[in-house]
Amino acid sequence: MNKQELINTSKKLVGDNRGLLAMDESNPTCNKRFAALGIPQTIDYRRSYREMIITTPGLGECITGVILYDETLRQSKKDGTPFIKAITDLGIIPGVKVDAGAKDMAGHRGEKITEGLDGLRDRLREYFQMGARFAKWRAVIAIGDGIPSRACIDANSHALARYAALCQEEGFVPIVEPEVLMDGDHSLGKCFEVTEEVLVTVFSQLYRQDVIFEGLILKPNMVLPGKTCPEQESVNTIADATVECLLRAVPAAVPGIAFLSGGQSGELASARLNAMNVRFKSRLPWALSFSFARAIQQPAMEIWHGEEANVAEAQQKLYYWASCNVAARKGELAF
Numbered sequence: 001m002n003k004q005e006l007i008n009t010s011k012k013l014v015g016d017n018r019g020l021l022a023m024d025e026s027n028p029t030c031n032k033r034f035a036a037l038g039i040p041q042t043i044d045y046r047r048s049y050r051e052m053i054i055t056t057p058g059l060g061e062c063i064t065g066v067i068l069y070d071e072t073l074r075q076s077k078k079d080g081t082p083f084i085k086a087i088t089d090l091g092i093i094p095g096v097k098v099d100a101g102a103k104d105m106a107g108h109r110g111e112k113i114t115e116g117l118d119g120l121r122d123r124l125r126e127y128f129q130m131g132a133r134f135a136k137w138r139a140v141i142a143i144g145d146g147i148p149s150r151a152c153i154d155a156n157s158h159a160l161a162r163y164a165a166l167c168q169e170e171g172f173v174p175i176v177e178p179e180v181l182m183d184g185d186h187s188l189g190k191c192f193e194v195t196e197e198v199l200v201t202v203f204s205q206l207y208r209q210d211v212i213f214e215g216l217i218l219k220p221n222m223v224l225p226g227k228t229c230p231e232q233e234s235v236n237t238i239a240d241a242t243v244e245c246l247l248r249a250v251p252a253a254v255p256g257i258a259f260l261s262g263g264q265s266g267e268l269a270s271a272r273l274n275a276m277n278v279r280f281k282s283r284l285p286w287a288l289s290f291s292f293a294r295a296i297q298q299p300a301m302e303i304w305h306g307e308e309a310n311v312a313e314a315q316q317k318l319y320y321w322a323s324c325n326v327a328a329r330k331g332e333l334a335f
């Protein structure tokens, strides 16, 4: 492991006002999003969709790194250029999702544990040869009646730290993603309490397993009320709660925090990120950035709709949402 290289890569990923684009939907997730729009769910359509994204004019002005799924990492543009080469030529760092998905946790109804540690070292070595330099692992924590359990938080945090240690050993910056889900009618306060407990546990495991904080990126949820909670707080209240929670749990040595969007609309995800940067940017130890999938891609996918004729318009939409988040990083977003 070259510690300085890890630190350099993580600084590049969060170092200026650009951010990350998550385009690593697994085949089942990508197919589900295609099906909802009536787009055929085939390998060719998934390839064309990803080509539309990475050939978006100006993408490199907004994005430092893209997260890919195994299938996409091995695909090429219509003209034969491998996606990884096309991405790297734009000055964008290719990353890869390496978890094998969140599965039902034995003995814990309603809770999930993320799998994928077996064989991970060998997979990382292959991805490194192919040119990937950072990785992602997502754990999901649900809020509900009697959940999350300590067991679920502990098991997922332990797995995240094992993944992160393997990544760093193999020269990858790990994106550490513990996602507290928005599903449910829980309050903002409940989300704060659970998110804090999860993050404290994750960092304790990362510390215990000798992960270098300076060479990782945290990808958390924002602190939000549940989707069906009757009380939906203002953008500023959510920005304040999120930053307060992160300040309590995330070591200052971490270079950057890149939020997931988690089902928020593009408008809200950007507005909340913007509010955090307006109110706190100058006094935070870490950069506050984005690693959105849906909040950047969804409107573009709807326009694209599987049709070659719609590519240019879809790309304009993708660029628009990516650039909104660059503005949000600067605290200069105006809708």
Ligand code: 13P
Pocket (backbone or CB within 6 Å): 022, 138, 177, 260, 261, 262, 263, 291, 292, 293, 294, 295
């Ligand atoms: P969303 O921004 O759509 O939540 O996706 C982020 C992500 O990478 C989930 O793992």
